[in-house]
Amino acid sequence: MLIKFVSKASGSILMLGKDALPILQEAGKQFDSETVPPRGIFTVEQVSQAILNLKTAMQNAVEPEEKDAEDEAGYKLNIVQAVGFKQRAFPLYEMLCEAEKEGVEVMWEPADTPW
Numbered sequence: 001m002l003i004k005f006v007s008k009a010s011g012s013i014l015m016l017g018k019d020a021l022p023i024l025q026e027a028g029k030q031f032d033s034e035t036v037p038p039r040g041i042f043t044v045e046q047v048s049q050a051i052l053n054l055k056t057a058m059q060n061a062v063e064p065e066e067k068d069a070e071d072e073a074g075y076k077l078n079i080v081q082a083v084g085f086k087q088r089a090f091p092l093y094e095m096l097c098e099a100e101k102e103g104v105e106v107m108w109e110p111a112d113t114p115w
Contacts, residue, residue, distance in 0.1 A: 002111040003036060005092060009102035013091045014111055023089045024108075026057035027096075042106040047099050050106075054093045061085040 001017040015023075017036045024036060027050040031037060042050050063084035092106075099106045 001036070001038070002113065003108050004111040005095060005106060005108045007095050007099045007102075007106040008104045009098040010095050013095060015088070015092075019088050020108070022085065023054070023092055026053055026085075026089070027092070028053045036108070039109050040107065042096065042099070044099075044103055044105055047096050047106065051093065051096045051100060054089055054096065058086045058089050058093065061089075 003015050003017050003020050005013040005015065005020075021031075021034070021036050024040070025031070027042070028046065029040065029042075061084060063086060095106055
């Protein structure tokens with residue numbers, strides 16, 4: 001499922017549900033299942049704690065290491081690994097920070113696109 005995060009304080013963010021789940025859990029949301037509910041909210045009261053939780057999780061995240069490989073001529077190539085937790089969480093972290101400044105909530109819902 002493709003999820004859209006929305007807030008009156010910033011633009012929308014699109015994220016796959018499987019990628020959003022660990023971010024939302026680190027931000028403090030607890031779910032009964034291993035999938036993200038189709039709709040949810042960080043209330044104005046929850047935003048500041050979610051920011052602190054995400055900031056701590058991003059600081060403690062172990063990022064994937066880059067691996068070296070060689071091409072046909074023997075030159076070393078820098079192979080980029082999958083996107084890590086910090087890179088995935090940062091847009092939502094910024095959205096939460098903007099929402100805190102404006103005093104508004106952050107919500108998520110299914111995206112309007114069939115992508």
